[in-house]
Amino acid sequence: MTSDIHSITTHLLSQSTKPSYLEATSAHPFIASAANGTLSNDLLSFWLYQDRIYAAHAYPPFIGSLIANIPFDRTSQPNVDASKRILDILNFSLQNIVREVEFFENTATQWGLRTDGWKERKGTRDYTAEMARISRSGSVEEGLLFLWAMERIYLDAWMHVHNKLTSDPQTTTPSPVMVFATNWSTPEFQSFVIDLGNLVDDLYQNGGPKMWKRAEDIWQRTVELEEAFWPVNGEEVEFTR
Secondary structure (H helix, E strand, O other): OOOOOOOHHHHHHOOOOOHHHHHHHHHOHHHHHHHHOOOOHHHHHHHHHHHHHHHHHHHHHHHHHHHHOOOOOOOOHHHHHHHHHHHHHHHHHHHHHHHHHHHHHHHHHHHOOOOOOOOOOHHHHHHHHHHHHHHHHOOHHHHHHHHHHHHHHHHHHHHHHHHHHHHOHHHOOOOHHHHHHHHOOOHHHHHHHHHHHHHHHHHHOOOOHHHHHHHHHHHHHHHHHHHHHOOOOOHHHHOOO
């Protein structure tokens, strides 16, 4: 597959019918329970603790590292414009994650979700380790593709939950899951993911087969990490202390 056939994001999303992608975005028991209104507050709290680790401790340094590695070529206006575009979207990402962490706290307080006393899962450690590795050893292009992959899979998962909840009159009553699903399916979040995907497409437009193969590897690894990040019923009992 070469870049003269599809954009890189179109190419990667063409693989979204694979079982691993469906498991990461709709079929996993956690997502299925969230979508049918049967997810327990304890398991939701357990997951929220893991997501706070990702958002509050791993995401900011990941974005900061990408910002630090933006190439600025002052002799070329197109390159200056591209660098500014990258900086703008990463700056938005950083500001947004600060809001997200505050949103976690406010929602947990409102619904009585317990965000203390849990242990970190292996899936969480693996995810944050990959974020650190990409930020250290990957190019800015790879880092942005990884960022887009994370956000796109997350969007698809919560859009699935939101669509299922709002299509069934029995599950439209207020709940913490509905609050989270609504937050991560807003037009604003969708626009951010689209803008990020457009930026990635432009950066990969002239990439060769080796660059595209590396993108495929990053995409598949992100799908695996997202699937493993969702906890399963019973874990919250095992990890309680």
